[in-house]
Amino acid sequence: MPRSTFIPLRQFASDNYSGICPEAWAAMDEANRGHARAYGEDPWTRKATHLIRKIFDTNCEVFFVFNGTAANSLALASACQPFHSVICHEYAHVNTDECGAPGFFAHGGTLATVKGSNGKLRPADIEQACLARSDIHAHRPGAVTITQATELGTVYSPAEIKAIRRKADQWNLTFHMDGARFANAVASLGIAPSLLSWKAGVDVLSLGGTKNGMAMGEALIFFNRKFATDFGHRCKQGGQLASKMRFIAAQWIGLLEDGAWLRHATHANRIAQLLERKLRSIHGLRIAFPRQANAVFVDMPPVLVKRLRHKGWRFYTDVGPGPARLMCSWDSTGEDVDAFVHDIKSALR
Ligand SMILES: *Cc1c(COP(=O)(O)O)cnc(C)c1O
Numbered sequence: 410m411p412r413s414t415f416i417p418l419r420q421f422a423s424d425n426y427s428g429i430c431p432e433a434w435a436a437m438d439e440a441n442r443g444h445a446r447a448y449g450e451d452p453w454t455r456k457a458t459h460l461i462r463k464i465f466d467t468n469c470e471v472f473f474v475f476n477g478t479a480a481n482s483l484a485l486a487s488a489c490q491p492f493h494s495v496i497c498h499e500y501a502h503v504n505t506d507e508c509g510a511p512g513f514f515a516h517g518g519t520l521a522t523v524k525g526s527n528g529k530l531r532p533a534d535i536e537q538a539c540l541a542r543s544d545i546h547a548h549r550p551g552a553v554t555i556t557q558a559t560e561l562g563t564v565y566s567p568a569e570i571k572a573i574r575r576k577a578d579q580w581n582l583t584f585h586m587d588g589a590r591f592a593n594a595v596a597s598l599g600i601a602p603s604l605l606s607w608k609a610g611v612d613v614l615s616l617g618g619t620k621n622g623m624a625m626g627e628a629l630i631f632f633n634r635k636f637a638t639d640f641g642h643r644c645k646q647g648g649q650l651a652s653k654m655r656f657i658a659a660q661w662i663g664l665l666e667d668g669a670w671l672r673h674a675t676h677a678n679r680i681a682q683l684l685e686r687k688l689r690s691i692h693g694l695r696i697a698f699p700r701q702a703n704a705v706f707v708d709m710p711p712v713l714v715k716r717l718r719h720k721g722w723r724f725y726t727d728v729g730p731g732p733a734r735l736m737c738s739w740d741s742t743g744e745d746v747d748a749f750v751h752d753i754k755s756a757l758r
Contacts, residue, residue, distance in 0.1 A: 419738075419745045421684075422723040423620075424590070424703060427738035429660075430622030430673055436663030437624075440655045449473070449654040457658035460665040461616070461628060466603045470637035472629040473657045474649040477502070477589045480615035480627040482510040483647050485552060487636045488583035488613065491517035493551025495585075496538045498523065498530050500560045500729045502587055514647060519548050527698050528561030528729060529569070532576040539580045552583040557605065558594040561697075561729050562681075562704030567600070567609045574610025583636065584610055589617035589627075592674035593702035607632035618661060622673050622739045626657035673739035677703035680737040680746060687750045693757060697732040705735040716756035722749065 420426050429437075445451040458471045474480050481503050485495050495511060497503050499522040503511050512518050521541075523534040530553070539550050555573060558564045570586075577584045586606065588594070591614065595602050606614050612633035618626045631637035644650045651657055664670040681703045688694050688707055697706040706729070709717075714726060714733060728734045735749075 418721065418748060419741055420723045421735035421737065421741070421745070421749065422725060423736050424677065424738040425620055426723075427622070427740050429624045430664070430669065430739050432663035432667075432669040433623045433660035434663070436659040437656055440659035445655055447652045447654070448650060449658075451655040451658070453655040453662060454658040457628075457661040457665070460662060461630060464602055464665060465606060465630065465632075466601070467607055467632060469607070470631040470634050470640070472631075472637075472640060472644055473651065473654055473661070474627055474629060474644060475625055475651065475657070476619070477587070477615060477617060477627050478507045478510050479647060479649045480629045481554070481585070481587050482507060482514040483640070483643055483649065484585055484613045484615060484629055484636070485511045485518070485554065486514035486516070487640055487643060488585060489515050489518045489551040491515060492548055494519045494521040494548035496521045496523060496530070496535055496550055496553040496582070498525055498528060498556070498559070500528050501554065501556055502560060502589065503554060505560075518551070521548070521550060527563045528556070528559035529563060529565060530555050530573060532572045535573065535576045535580070535582075550580060550582055552585055553577050554585040554587060556587040556589070558590045558597065558702035558704075562702050562706060562734075563699055564594045564597050564701040565605075566598070567604050570605065570609035570611065577610070583633075584612045586611045586614045588614050590620055590674075590702060591616055592621045592670045593678055596671050596674035596678050597702050606630075612636060618657075618664065620738070621670050622664060623657075623660040626660055628661060674703070677737045677739055677741060680741040680743070681705050681735075683743060684735060684737065684746045684749070687746060688753075691750070691753060691757070694753075703737045705737075706732040707735065708732045713753065713756055717752060720752050720756070722752065
């Protein structure tokens with residue numbers, strides 16, 4: 410592949426612009442020394458499952474799938490009947506970026522979106538969504554899903570998650586968490602993964618591997634094991650049963666075995682913090698949401714966005730309400746931040 414195929418600078422467009430982290434790469438190489446049983450009947454899948462149970466400190470059910478859209482959609486389908494709705498934030502990935510997959514896999518289920526500042530759902534908003542309709546002619550709320558860290562780069566505290574659990578109990582809702590960036594949330598708060606998941610009342614977690622440094626692969630973790638009944642068949646039917654599953658599982662071993670997942674997430678968060686600090690010192694820019702993980706959202710004048718794009722920088726301006734989103738990854742560096750900030754300053758002159 411010619412060098413020119415690659416984007417010359419590391420970008421802040423998304424944490425999935427990054428490559429594969431060395432730990433995941435080495436683990437895949439180690440799994441590539443010969444033949445092994447297929448469809449998850451291999452020692453890597455067993456070991457990755459064991460590591461996830463250890464890290465979350467509970468005997469959960471674990472499934473490995475290719476991507477986050479499948480993890481979220483299949484989990485919600487498992488938690489819901491076709492006449493159920495899933496309460497989510499209006500900017501939730503399940504609502505804005507999954508092409509209706511949750512409703513597709515739930516065979517008629519739908520999403521009930523609510524607003525909320527900084528990308529977060531609040532118990533009162535969930536209550537409102539539950540009260541909106543109680544007649545026989547509308548979908549009935551069957552689940553609630555929150556994103557940790559959120560699509561706007563903020564992080565739910567354990568107390569906030571527990572409050573959502575209490576509301577979910579009141580309305581008999583299954584509680585799902587989209588953890589595409591769960592590692593960044595854990596790194597941000599510096600607390601045990603269990604405190605942000607099952608101990609706070611989460612039933613099912615989509616745990617992201619791709620944005621954390623894997624080539625592909627997410628783990629679906631059922632803390633409430635009843636939703637895992639026959640889930641293997643749901644995965645297979647949904648096209649998500651990897652026949653060479655060991656190459657997804659091995660990457661998880663690489664990330665989890667010696668803590669690389671949290672090292673990488675901590676690093677991405679720190680670079681985002683550095684970027685935020687430098688942007689705050691530039692007149693004319695405004696940080697749009699509290700930076701609590703690896704995303705910095707910044708209001709920029711449109712002419713600046715245009716000039717930066719002209720210089721070759723890529724970033725999204727259509728996530729949430731649309732400030733520029735700058736996303737840091739496991740391999741972002743201080744030099745990347747300096748180069749970007751340098752180009753902002755020269756574009757503003
Ligand atoms: C990236 C992402 C996902 C997963 O997306 P896929 O492209 O399907 O892997 C899920 N939720 C959130 C919040 C994301 O940012």
